[in-house]
Amino acid sequence: MAAPVLPVFVGRPTASPQEAANWTPRQVAANNLRSIVGRAYPRVRGLTREPSWLVFQMALPFLTTSSFVFVYRALDAPPAYIGFVVIGGAMTAFWLNVVWMMAAQLYWEKDQGNLELYFAAPMNVMSVLVGMAVGGLVMSSTRAISILVIATFVFGVSFSISQWFLLVAVFILTLAALYGLGMMLASLFVMWGREAFHLTQLMTEPVYFVSGLNFPVGRLGFIGALAIALIPLAVGLDAMRQLAFVSTGPTGTPDPATETLILVAMTAIFIGLARFLLQSMEERARREGRLTVRWR
Amino acid sequence: MSGSIQAPAIDARGITRVYKARPADVTALAGIDLEVAPGEFFGLLGPNGAGKTTLIKILTTLLLPSSGTARIFGFDVATETKKIRRIMNMVAGGEQSGYGILEAREQLWMFSQFYGLGAREGWRRVDELIDAVGLGEQRNQRVSTLSTGQRQKMNFARGLLNDPWVFFLDEPTLGLDVSAARSVRELMIGWRAAVPGRTVLLTTHYMAEADELCERIAIVDRGRILAIGSPAELKRRVQRESIFRLELDRLAGGPASLARLPGVESAVAAAGAAQGTEADPRQTVVVNLVLHDDAALAGVVAALDGLGAHIVALAKSEPSLEDVFVELVGRGFDDEGESGRPDRGADAIEPHEAGQQDPEGSL
Numbered sequence: 001m002a003a004p005v006l007p008v009f010v011g012r013p014t015a016s017p018q019e020a021a022n023w024t025p026r027q028v029a030a031n032n033l034r035s036i037v038g039r040a041y042p043r044v045r046g047l048t049r050e051p052s053w054l055v056f057q058m059a060l061p062f063l064t065t066s067s068f069v070f071v072y073r074a075l076d077a078p079p080a081y082i083g084f085v086v087i088g089g090a091m092t093a094f095w096l097n098v099v100w101m102m103a104a105q106l107y108w109e110k111d112q113g114n115l116e117l118y119f120a121a122p123m124n125v126m127s128v129l130v131g132m133a134v135g136g137l138v139m140s141s142t143r144a145i146s147i148l149v150i151a152t153f154v155f156g157v158s159f160s161i162s163q164w165f166l167l168v169a170v171f172i173l174t175l176a177a178l179y180g181l182g183m184m185l186a187s188l189f190v191m192w193g194r195e196a197f198h199l200t201q202l203m204t205e206p207v208y209f210v211s212g213l214n215f216p217v218g219r220l221g222f223i224g225a226l227a228i229a230l231i232p233l234a235v236g237l238d239a240m241r242q243l244a245f246v247s248t249g250p251t252g253t254p255d256p257a258t259e260t261l262i263l264v265a266m267t268a269i270f271i272g273l274a275r276f277l278l279q280s281m282e283e284r285a286r287r288e289g290r291l292t293v294r295w296r
Numbered sequence: 297m298s299g300s301i302q303a304p305a306i307d308a309r310g311i312t313r314v315y316k317a318r319p320a321d322v323t324a325l326a327g328i329d330l331e332v333a334p335g336e337f338f339g340l341l342g343p344n345g346a347g348k349t350t351l352i353k354i355l356t357t358l359l360l361p362s363s364g365t366a367r368i369f370g371f372d373v374a375t376e377t378k379k380i381r382r383i384m385n386m387v388a389g390g391e392q393s394g395y396g397i398l399e400a401r402e403q404l405w406m407f408s409q410f411y412g413l414g415a416r417e418g419w420r421r422v423d424e425l426i427d428a429v430g431l432g433e434q435r436n437q438r439v440s441t442l443s444t445g446q447r448q449k450m451n452f453a454r455g456l457l458n459d460p461w462v463f464f465l466d467e468p469t470l471g472l473d474v475s476a477a478r479s480v481r482e483l484m485i486g487w488r489a490a491v492p493g494r495t496v497l498l499t500t501h502y503m504a505e506a507d508e509l510c511e512r513i514a515i516v517d518r519g520r521i522l523a524i525g526s527p528a529e530l531k532r533r534v535q536r537e538s539i540f541r542l543e544l545d546r547l548a549g550g551p552a553s554l555a556r557l558p559g560v561e562s563a564v565a566a567a568g569a570a571q572g573t574e575a576d577p578r579q580t581v582v583v584n585l586v587l588h589d590d591a592a593l594a595g596v597v598a599a600l601d602g603l604g605a606h607i608v609a610l611a612k613s614e615p616s617l618e619d620v621f622v623e624l625v626g627r628g629f630d631d632e633g634e635s636g637r638p639d640r641g642a643d644a645i646e647p648h649e650a651g652q653q654d655p656e657g658s659l
């Protein structure tokens with residue numbers, strides 16, 4: 001068979017396999033950073049490719065938020081409660097993204113055949129998880145900001161913020177803890193295989209409830225306290241509400257500074273666990289064939 | 297030894313792999329010893345469930361062997377995974393990797409980032425490879441709209457992004473039409489020939505493909521290597537006599553007159569060929585001739601004059617790799633196994649068996 005030898009096939013950057021295999025720490029770091037960008041790319045690109053997300057991810061959740069606003073208005077609830085619902089609606093975007101496009105994502109990737117290509121590539125697979133998170137953040141932020149701005153304008157929410165810096169810090173830490181949790185769950189879900197879909201559903205509505213997405217979590221008493229200790233959405237939401245509506249008085253939950261520390265601890269624990277679990281998962285998967293055999 | 301210059305491209309010793317399963321464990325590999333030299337185009341030939349894909353997964357660091365050791369250019373597949381992943385790549389037949397929402401060019405760029413290419417360098421390399429594999433017109437087409445053949449060409453380009461020293465190809469032409477399969481085979485040959493030292497390990501159950509591409513072949517069945525050699529060497533194992541197909545304008549006395557000649561083991565009319573008769577001399581006579589060795593052919597040709605026959609055509613018949621497989625295994629590629637082991641072995645798992653699809657497009 002005639003075989004065309006094309007110039008692109010000739011050019012090679014290394015003189016031997018040994019030279020190609022030994023990377024400097026700088027090359028390793030660059031590879032991991034580029035992998036983050038590479039994995040974030042399809043998510044960011046997807047925003048412009050499928051404009052239908054404007055309907056499904058903005059208009060529909062806005063309706064849900066609106067229904068709670070009308071309920072509170074009908075009950076003559078304090079005006080801050082409208083703001084609570086709007087912030088909750090905005091944060092829903094991040095939680096949905098964490099559950100569906102972080103926690104369950106490696107499971108879909110395995111099903112598509114991407115997972116084994118990720119593991120067969122030289123980067124640290126944590127880069128893939130971080131890339132997924134970055135891409136997801138861009139997607140969700142667009143949705144969250146849209147809901148926040150539109151709802152604030154439509155329902156006339158007035159914020160009373162005294163500690164801007166702490167509010168921004170809490171928001172960033174909430175996202176870091178949320179996506180850290182998503183990365184951790186991604187490693188677990190890929191091991192549980194087919195159960196991932198059900199686990200994802202299990203983590204949607206119950207978490208909405210215990211996080212006090214549409215009401216102050218302090219109303220839940222012990223369950224609310226437990227949620228604040230375990231679920232970044234619950235603690236982040238509560239801290240942001242306290243900081244954005246200072247006039248609401250005691251909420252029955254820890255003060256924002258304490259909740260900020262809880263978020264810092266959650267971020268460190270979740271990301272640390274994600275790293276550990278991913279390594280363990282890879283080892284176990286290589287041992288048991290779970291990375292490559294799709295029925296396992 | 298770690299990453300020695302003199303190391304074989306692939307060196308596997310006593311590799312076994314057992315999958316835990318119910319009701320009984322599945323032994324995918326039952327003791328594989330294999331050495332592939334740098335620069336070699338090596339084939340693993342065997343039916344579904346033979347263990348080919350399992351071996352590739354081990355060599356590409358995705359799976360640990362249950363026992364035994366394997367090295368790629370001296371790097372241990374169990375402990376030096378990162379080094380191996382920098383110098384190898386893999387493409388499988390029917391691969392559906394990536395994201396359908398991306399264009400072909402974008403998808404390849406995404407993968408280029410996983411191999412450490414800079415952003416601009418990645419785009420440049422992607423464009424070059426897209427042209428090289430003949431996807432120029434589809435470069436801005438969404439991956440989800442590519443045909444099977446186009447998709448496999450794109451996968452092939454993905455596999456070349458990092459300029460691997462070892463390229464693992466697992467049934468790369470599976471499901472492709474004749475033209476697309478030929479195109480992929482040409483690319484494989486062209487890429488390997490471009491730089492000395494590039495090594496290809498190809499698994500296939502297409503015998504003609506293995507015969508055409510591979511310098512050496514290992515015939516694998518039920519987790520064991522049954523034979524290793526060049527295609528010609530393997531064929532010689534099953535061909536103990538010389539077999540010729542002889543077409544004559546006429547033959548007085550029929551094939552039996554040839555069977556009596558020295559060195560001729562048998563001479564029989566070829567099945568299915570029209571045979572000339574005295575009544576219809578326009579038809580030629582076709583005889584399958586089995587000789588002790590090639591040297592006996594000279595005596596047959598010399599005797600034909602005396603029998604009033606002239607040669608219309610003469611061809612030496614060679615056994616196929618399928619004949620080799622049947623001889624070694626005692627059954628054909630498509631036959632059921634005899635041990636009760638399911639045909640769907642460890643490397644015959646269909647994609648998408650797991651069911652659920654990503655509701656948000658798997659981005």
